[in-house]
Amino acid sequence: MFAGLLNRLFQPEPDPLDDGDARLALTALLVRVARSDGDYAASEIIRITRIIEARYALSHAEAETLRVDAETLESEAPDTVRFTRAIKDAVPYEDRVAVIEALWQVALADGERESHEDSLLRLVSNFLGISDRDSALARQRVTPTG
Secondary structure (H helix, E strand, O other): OOHHHHHHHOOOOOOOOOHHHHHHHHHHHHHHHHHOOOOOOHHHHHHHHHHHHHHHOOOHHHHHHHHHHHHHHHHHOOOHHHHHHHHHHHOOHHHHHHHHHHHHHHHOOOOOOOHHHHHHHHHHHHHOOOOHHHHHHHHHHHOOOO
16 A cells, blocks of 8 residues: 555655655654554554644544554554665655654653663664754653653
8 A cells, every 4th residue: 555655765765755755654653663662552642643633734533544544554664774764865854853752752652761662762763863962852842851
């Protein structure tokens, strides 16, 4: 179903993604992080939907549809290393920093900060080409206690 998008992402020098494909790829990355601990919790699903509603000015129904499509894309996408590097090559830096902030929101949605999620977020930030400093600032922006 999403073979065309995945093929475009994995070209040797991919063109920038159009807005719809970028939204889908970045939302799939949110889903991947939420699923990383083996517990795709309702709180994470709700948080992802709310994030994409706000970030992309979507109705609740549109956000739900995007999230469901992203869940499918995430299950079809290759390993996290290749997937995030492909996104890095096709999405502007500012959008990738915003995604790191959203990823922290998802990781912290269950009220717990787990070492597994911290490690994955550091890895994803690195593969997306986001500096440690920018990732830490993104986390601080979404954590009430910083």
